[in-house]
Amino acid sequence: MTSIKPISLYDTPSIDEVRAAARFDPQVIRSLHSKLLRRFDPDDVALVGFPLGDQLRLHALEFYRRYDSAVDGATKLLLRTSAGMLIESVILRVESGRSTLCVSSQIGCAAACEFCASGKMGIARDLSADEIVDQVLQAGQLLVTEGRQLRNIVFMGMGEPFHNEENLFAALELLIAPEFFNHSPGKVLVSTVGVTDGMLRCAARFPAVNLALSLHSVRQRVRERLIPLAKKYPLDDLHRTIAEVNQLQATTTVMIEYLMLAGVNDGRADATDLIEWLDGLSVHVNLIPYNPITDAPHFVGSDRPTCRAFAQQLRTAGLKTTVRYSLGNDIAAGCGQLVRQENRMIARQTLVDDG
Numbered sequence: 415m416t417s418i419k420p421i422s423l424y425d426t427p428s429i430d431e432v433r434a435a436a437r438f439d440p441q442v443i444r445s446l447h448s449k450l451l452r453r454f455d456p457d458d459v460a461l462v463g464f465p466l467g468d469q470l471r472l473h474a475l476e477f478y479r480r481y482d483s484a485v486d487g488a489t490k491l492l493l494r495t496s497a498g499m500l501i502e503s504v505i506l507r508v509e510s511g512r513s514t515l516c517v518s519s520q521i522g523c524a525a526a527c528e529f530c531a532s533g534k535m536g537i538a539r540d541l542s543a544d545e546i547v548d549q550v551l552q553a554g555q556l557l558v559t560e561g562r563q564l565r566n567i568v569f570m571g572m573g574e575p576f577h578n579e580e581n582l583f584a585a586l587e588l589l590i591a592p593e594f595f596n597h598s599p600g601k602v603l604v605s606t607v608g609v610t611d612g613m614l615r616c617a618a619r620f621p622a623v624n625l626a627l628s629l630h631s632v633r634q635r636v637r638e639r640l641i642p643l644a645k646k647y648p649l650d651d652l653h654r655t656i657a658e659v660n661q662l663q664a665t666t667t668v669m670i671e672y673l674m675l676a677g678v679n680d681g682r683a684d685a686t687d688l689i690e691w692l693d694g695l696s697v698h699v700n701l702i703p704y705n706p707i708t709d710a711p712h713f714v715g716s717d718r719p720t721c722r723a724f725a726q727q728l729r730t731a732g733l734k735t736t737v738r739y740s741l742g743n744d745i746a747a748g749c750g751q752l753v754r755q756e757n758r759m760i761a762r763q764t765l766v767d768d769g
């Protein structure tokens with residue numbers, strides 16, 4: 415007997431075919447989408463009244479494990495692909511009650527940034543659009559059980575989103591489409607290390623979706639040390655690109671992400687150069703105290719007085735600046751850290767079992 419491959423929840427043409435053959439009302443599909451993707455009802459509740467529910471695949475990923483921070487309300491979800499590979503998403507619950515989900519776009523990452531655990535893994539594969547949005551669905555379902563709402567979706571997890579541009583764009587379409595998640599594009603942010611052509615295509619196609627650039631330094635040599643891809647996308651190109659993105663996105667500013675690394679990029683002169691480089695651009699600077707990883711012990715985060723002084727210098731120059739203290743330090747919430755730890759544990763376990 416041949417088994418029938420389940421149809422993805424997002425595969426509208428195939429679902430329509432099944433619906434037409436089984437002769438049920440299209441409203442039933444609209445209702446399922448509404449219950450599942452906008453109200454985040456549990457699967458069994460959403461499927462009530464849906465004929466042929468067993469032919470549908472609601473989730474592209476399987477829940478594997480969760481880690482809850484004991485100190486700051488962050489939760490890291492580990493989700494598993496059908497081939498058993500782990501990916502991670504992080505829920506950040508801030509005091510205001512507005513929750514943010516950090517999603518992954520790839521398994522591992524080819525960008526190999528010096529300070530990043532995902533970059534130390536290399537790339538395993540791109541995530542499909544279904545796998546990207548399923549992180550949103552599973553996190554949304556978890557949050558509603560706590561009476562919380564998922565407000566912001568940020569592509570800051572594992573992977574360089576513009577290295578998986580086709581699936582990223584398909585996922586963005588699903589997230590903002592009224593008939594699917596109906597999420598406000600202004601509450602979605604895509605963070606890149608500076609893939610300039612991808613940034614421009616994204617701004618043109620999704621003008622209300624926010625873009626963030628991981629800048630970290632305006633000194634080419636320092637930037638190349640931190641981000642190998644900086645050689646391919648030099649600072650002059652980045653500057654031109656942000657100016658063009660500003661033109662394409664009249665209602666949003668570009669977020670400038672700046673990791674504060676002690677002795678690397680956190681001096682007064684670094685701030686002065688940054689102010690000069692950002693002159694004339696519509697940006698918001700986000701300073702991020704560094705969350706150390708075991709694979710890069712040579713980097714140490716700047717201390718709080720240094721972060722405060724750096725932020726003050728930028729603000730005095732008229733730049734909108736926030737300092738984002740990392741959440742989830744105790745659960746290794748920096749992108750890729752937990753997956754690496756889990757994979758090491760699994761590898762060790764395998765060695766023990768085999769031994």
Ligand code: SF4
Pocket residue numbers: 523524525526527530531532533534571572573574607749
């Ligand atoms: S910081 Fe982002 S782009 Fe760089 S290696 Fe990590 S996941 Fe990839």
